[in-house]
Amino acid sequence: GENVEQHPSTLSVQEGDSAVIKCTYSDSASNYFPWYKQELGKRPQLIIDIRSNVGEKKDQRIAVTLNKTAKHFSLHITETQPEDSAVYFCAASSFRDYKLSFGAGTTVTVRA
Amino acid sequence: GAVVSQHPSWVICKSGTSVKIECRSLDFQATTMFWYRQFPKQSLMLMATSNEGSKATYEQGVEKDKFLINHASLTLSTLTVTSAHPEDSSFYICSAREMETSPRGVYEQFFGPGTRLTVL
Numbered sequence A: 001g002e003n004v005e006q007h008p009s010t011l012s013v014q015e016g017d018s019a020v021i022k023c024t025y026s027d028s029a030s031n032y033f034p035w036y037k038q039e040l041g042k043r044p045q046l047i048i049d050i051r052s053n054v055g056e057k058k059d060q061r062i063a064v065t066l067n068k069t070a071k072h073f074s075l076h077i078t079e080t081q082p083e084d085s086a087v088y089f090c091a092a093s094s095f096r097d098y099k100l101s102f103g104a105g106t107t108v109t110v111r112a
Numbered sequence B: 001g002a003v004v005s006q007h008p009s010w011v012i013c014k015s016g017t018s019v020k021i022e023c024r025s026l027d028f029q030a031t032t033m034f035w036y037r038q039f040p041k042q043s044l045m046l047m048a049t050s051n052e053g054s055k056a057t058y059e060q061g062v063e064k065d066k067f068l069i070n071h072a073s074l075t076l077s078t079l080t081v082t083s084a085h086p087e088d089s090s091f092y093i094c095s096a097r098e099m100e101t102s103p104r105g106v107y108e109q110f111f112g113p114g115t116r117l118t119v120l
Helices: none
Strands: A004-007 A010-014 A021-027 A032-038 A045-051 A057-058 A064-068 A071-076 A086-092 A106-111 B004-007 B010-013 B019-025 B031-038 B044-052 B067-073 B076-081 B090-098 B109-111 B115-119
Touching: A004 A086, A010 A021, A021 A086, A021 A106, A032 A064, A045 A064, A071 A086, A071 B004, B004 B090, B010 B019, B010 B076, B019 B031, B019 B090, B019 B115, B031 B067, B031 B076, B076 B090
Parallel strands: A010 A106, B010 B115
Antiparallel strands: A004 A021, A021 A071, A032 A045, A032 A086, A057 A064, A064 A071, A086 A106, B004 B019, B019 B076, B031 B044, B031 B090, B067 B076, B090 B109, B090 B115
């Protein structure tokens, strides 16, 4: 099955700085890569996603890049704000079964 | 749109009892629903995939006789934890995927708010 690795496990940044989270996947058939933000006790919230036919996608302060050859994708958050503090998960799935395999998560803390 | 509800939001039960959790897609028809379990400070782990009208597919290591899943309609799936024990205490989250004909596409999963299960 798919194996998704995520780094770092924790990330502390100064408000206004950028945060980068990286993930790798193992299954070359994976073609959908969502990123989720989860606050304590809440459901995962989709913040951005990318499909394998696209190399980069941006939505305001959030961007995701995908390198299919290397099987890795990254989340970039610019101009971080205290409300960006949360746990972020990457995931991967394929049209074969649409199952999501999640990374271990990154706890992001934005220092004011 | 694309709202998924779960009931109950939290439940406390005694060891040995069974607990049923409902997952509903409120404004769309879900061809597939997924059940996840999340322990504190850990990631979401897929337990099973259910398709309407057919038997659920369980992930390796998940006991199908302990975690009974029923997907009776395109808007409702239930997870029953049978003979619950303290080690079953966890955050259970469902998600739903739309039908292939949906204009929103079929990749995105819409998550329910989760159910916190505590077994005493």
